[in-house]
Amino acid sequence: MIVGGGFAGFHAARHLAKNVDHDEVEIILVNPTDYFLYVPLLPEVGSGILDPRSVTISLPATLPNVRLVLGEVTTVDPDRQELSYDDPEGNAGSLSFDRLVLAAGSVNKLLPIPGVAKYGHGFRGVPEALYFRDHVTRQIELAAMTDDPQERDARCTFVVVGAGYTGTEIAAQGPSFTETLAARHPELRDQPMRWKLLDLAPRVLPELDRRLSRTADEVLRERGVEILTETSITESTDEGVTLSNDQFVRTRSLVWCVGVRPDPLVESLGLKTQQGRLVVDDHLSVPSYPHVFACGDAAAVTDPHHRERLTPMTAQHAVRQGRLAARNVAASLGHGTSAPYRHRDLGFVVDLGAGKAAANPLHIPLSGIPAKAVTRGYHLAAMPTNRLRVALDWTLEAVTTRPRVQLGLVRSGTVPLDTSSPELPHLRSDPPATREPTTGLRASGDGAGSERRGE
Numbered sequence: 001m002i003v004g005g006g007f008a009g010f011h012a013a014r015h016l017a018k019n020v021d022h023d024e025v026e027i028i029l030v031n032p033t034d035y036f037l038y039v040p041l042l043p044e045v046g047s048g049i050l051d052p053r054s055v056t057i058s059l060p061a062t063l064p065n066v067r068l069v070l071g072e073v074t075t076v077d078p079d080r081q082e083l084s085y086d087d088p089e090g091n092a093g094s095l096s097f098d099r100l101v102l103a104a105g106s107v108n109k110l111l112p113i114p115g116v117a118k119y120g121h122g123f124r125g126v127p128e129a130l131y132f133r134d135h136v137t138r139q140i141e142l143a144a145m146t147d148d149p150q151e152r153d154a155r156c157t158f159v160v161v162g163a164g165y166t167g168t169e170i171a172a173q174g175p176s177f178t179e180t181l182a183a184r185h186p187e188l189r190d191q192p193m194r195w196k197l198l199d200l201a202p203r204v205l206p207e208l209d210r211r212l213s214r215t216a217d218e219v220l221r222e223r224g225v226e227i228l229t230e231t232s233i234t235e236s237t238d239e240g241v242t243l244s245n246d247q248f249v250r251t252r253s254l255v256w257c258v259g260v261r262p263d264p265l266v267e268s269l270g271l272k273t274q275q276g277r278l279v280v281d282d283h284l285s286v287p288s289y290p291h292v293f294a295c296g297d298a299a300a301v302t303d304p305h306h307r308e309r310l311t312p313m314t315a316q317h318a319v320r321q322g323r324l325a326a327r328n329v330a331a332s333l334g335h336g337t338s339a340p341y342r343h344r345d346l347g348f349v350v351d352l353g354a355g356k357a358a359a360n361p362l363h364i365p366l367s368g369i370p371a372k373a374v375t376r377g378y379h380l381a382a383m384p385t386n387r388l389r390v391a392l393d394w395t396l397e398a399v400t401t402r403p404r405v406q407l408g409l410v411r412s413g414t415v416p417l418d419t420s421s422p423e424l425p426h427l428r429s430d431p432p433a434t435r436e437p438t439t440g441l442r443a444s445g446d447g448a449g450s451e452r453r454g455e
Contacts, residue, residue, distance in 0.1 A: 001028050001030065001083065001095060001097035001099065001100045001101070002016075002027070002028065002029045002030070002066075002100075002101045002103060003030050003073050003076070003083070003100070003101070003102050003103060003104050003265075004030075004031060004102070004103035004104045004105050004263075004296070004298070005029055005031030005033070005035075005036050005059055005103075006036065006037070006039075006103065006105045006296065006297075006318065007036075007039075007296060007315045007318035007319050007322065008103035008105070008295040008296025008297070008298075008318040008319070008321055008322035008325070009029065009031065009101070009103035009105075009296070009322060010036040010057075010059070010062075010063075010322065010384075011318075011319050011322035011323050011326070012101050012103060012295065012322035012323065012325050012326040012329075013027060013029045013063050013066045013326070014062070014063060014326075014384075015322070015323045015326035015327065016326035016329060016330060017063060017065040017066055019326065019327065019330045019335055019336060020330050020333060020335050021335070022065050024333075025333060026067065027065065027066045027067065028066070028067045028068075028069055028095065028097070029059065029063065029066050029067070029068050029069065030069045030071055030073055030083070030085055030095070031059065031068065031069075031070065031071075032070065032071065032072050032088070033056075033070070034058065034059050034060060034068060034070060035056040035057055035058055035059055036056070036057040036059060036062070036384070037055060037056055037057075037125065037126065038055040038056075038057065038379075038382075038383055038386075039055075039124070039315070040315070040349075040351075040379060041054070041055045041379060041390070042055065042123060042124075042125075042126075042128075042129045042166075043123070043129075043166065043169040043170050043173050043351070044173065044351070044353075045126065045129040045130070045133070046123065046128075046129040046130075046132040046133050046170065046173070047133070047170075047173040047174065047176075047177040047353070047402075048133055048177060048402040048403050048404070049173075049353075049393060049394070049397045049402055050390065050393045050394075051389070051393055052126045052129065052130060053386075053389065054386050054389040054390045054393055055126075055386070055390070056126060056386075057383070057384050057385055057386060058385075061385075062384055062385060069085065069093075069095065070087055070088055071085035071086055071087045071088070071093060072085060072086050073085045073104065073265060074086055074092075074265075075268065076100070076102070076265070076268075076269055078100070078269065078271070078286070078289045078291075078292050080096075081096055081097050081098065081100070081291065082094055082095065082096050082097070083095055083097065083100075097291075098291065099291050099292075099293070099329050099332065099333070100291065100292045100293065101293045101294070101295065101322075101325050101326070101329060102265075102266070102278060102292065102293070102294040102295075102298050102299070103294070103295050103296045103298060103318075103322060103325075104262075104263040104265045104266060104297075104298045105262075105263055105296060105297045105298060106260035106261060106262055106263060106297035106298075106313060107260060107261060107262075107263055107264070108122045108124060108256065108258075108260060108261075109258050109259040109260055109261045110256075111258065113232075113233060113234060113235065113236065114234075114235045114236070115235050115236030115237050115241075116233070116236050116254070116256060118236070119236040119237065119238060119254055120161070120236055120254040120255070120256040121135075121254070121255065121256060122255075122256050122257070123166055123170060123255060123256075123257055124260075130407065132170075132255070133407075134406045134407055134408070135253065136158070136174075136177065136178060136181070136253065137181055137404065137405070137406045138406055139155040139156070139158075139252055139253060140155070140156070140178060140181040140182055140185070140188070141181075141185075141406075142155050143155035143156050143185075143188060143191065144182075144185035144187045144188050150250065152188075152191060153191075153194075153250060154239070154240060154250035154251055154252055155252050156178070156182075156188070156191055156192065156193050156194060157194040157195075157196070157240075157249065157250060157251040157252075157253070158174055158178070158193075158194065158195050158196070158251065158253040158255070159196045159198065159233075159241055159249060159251050159253065159254050159255070160174075160195070160196065160197050160198070160255045160257060161198045161199075161232060161233060161254065161255065161256055161257060161258055162198070162199060162256065162257030162258040162259065163197050163198070163199035163201065163203075163204040163205065163206070163227070163229075164199075164205065164206075164207065164257060164259065165205070165348075165350055166257045167197060167199070167255070167257035168197065168204050168205055168216055168220070168350065168352075169350065169351055169352065169353070170255055170257065171195055171197040171220060171225050172216070172219060172220055172223065172225070172351075172352040172353050172356070173352075173353040174195045174225075175193060175195055175223040175224055175225065176223070176353060176354055177402075178193040178195075179193060180401070180402060180404060181404055184404065192224075193224075194224075194226065195223075195224065195225045195226065196225070196226045196227075196228060196249065197220065197225055197226070197227050197228065198228045198231050198232055198233065198243070199228075199229055199230075199231070199232075200229075200230060200231070200232050201229060201230070202229050202230055203217065203229055204216050204217050204220065204227060204229070205350065205358075207312075208348065208350075208358070208360070209360060209365060211365050212350075212358040212359075212360060212365055212367070215358045215367040215371075216350060216352060216358050219352045219356045219358075220352075223354075228243070231243055231244050231245060232244045233254075236254055238252075240252075241254055260297065260313060261276055262275075262276040262277045262278075262297055262298055262313075263297070263298060265298075266278050266294075266298050271286060271289070272287070273300065274300040274310065275300060275310060277294075277297070277298060277299055277300035277310065278294040278298055278299050278300060279300045280293070280294050280295075280299050280300065280301060282302070282304070282340035282341055283324075283328050283338055283339070283340055283341070284299060284301065284321060284324060284325045284328060284341060285328065290332070291332070293325045293328060293329060294325075295318065295321035295322050295324070295325040296313075296317070296318035296321055296322060297313040297318065299321065301317070301321060301341055304340070304341060304342055304343070311341075311343070316343070316345070316346060317343065320341070320343050321341060324339065324341055327339060345363075346361070346362065347359070347360035347361045347362055347363055347364075348360050349361070349371075349374060349375040349378050349379070350375070351372070351375050351376075351379075355368075355369065355372055356368065356371075356372065357371035357372040357374070357375040357376075358371055359371040359374045359375050359378075361374050361378070376394065
């Protein structure tokens, strides 16, 4: 039984399916959706470069020897070796297991800031990326309609909180997207499109080498992005956000990219955790429960090179831990041998849009066109399928104009940014003359919060 179809769960299922006898072993994957989401390319979906189908990998098609159960796991009983789940239509079900791989992933990290849950929205799934595209398009069109300069400025101001991988990529992609949208409206000819990127850290991409952080900073500033370091927000309202320096910014768009935390399912198990993640040994099994394994964002895996630290919640570790969990599960069933977790850092890639990127393949710092080539080449190599779709979308973006229409979709207001809620994302028609609360969504599976560090 594998819980979660993100980076760790998908690769665990795929690897396990190749290394067991299917006449003897049944593999079940429980996931809220029927696809594995290639999260690193979501900012390009949100900015209209990629079609959402390009970054969604069909689980039934790529895992033909794995039984897919659509559902959100609600409880796991490691003693009785059973779990309960709710399917997409709210029906409850239960399953028993001999071996369990917990790859439930992570959810949005929500800080206790007034108004964020109501007016902010995350960027962790296809519905959110589509909503972002619709929302930005809508703001530009509404700005063109109004004669009120204050309202126009507010609708043309976009605030991104969190200068990690996702926030930086959104801020980097945003200006060209809004400029493309505004070009259709003569009323906005002299209207500036303001993008602000905030972070409490002293620089953007604080996890990275300073040289590459500086490269990203320079690209953002060249595109007119206002970078506010050592700054966050203290309140969000329907009129705008208050910054930690007491400045009030009028805006209708707050993108929350502060970070992630382990799925609350992990805490509900009643087993030992560290930093909210399930404690495991070097072989990724849970002490006292050798039939339970955990990997990815849900697992507290000790970094073999820095024993005092846990491995970061990145796709690079999620993929490798998923494969190792599968190997060790197979070994426990008599197929092959078990092994401890080891890794070698492969570096990272950050796509900054419009021919720009920052990359550190094998710790060789790159920027500009070489970094862009490495970044896109890496993503094509790392994707399980859909490479041709992605390459075609990139080609079309280079020679044609990206789509600039709304789909008329918003998220249901019942889905909070506090992604500990077990509810699933829904889309509905946008009712006329209403401004929806910009809320967040629960992640599906592991690795959605893993960002771009050496996936």
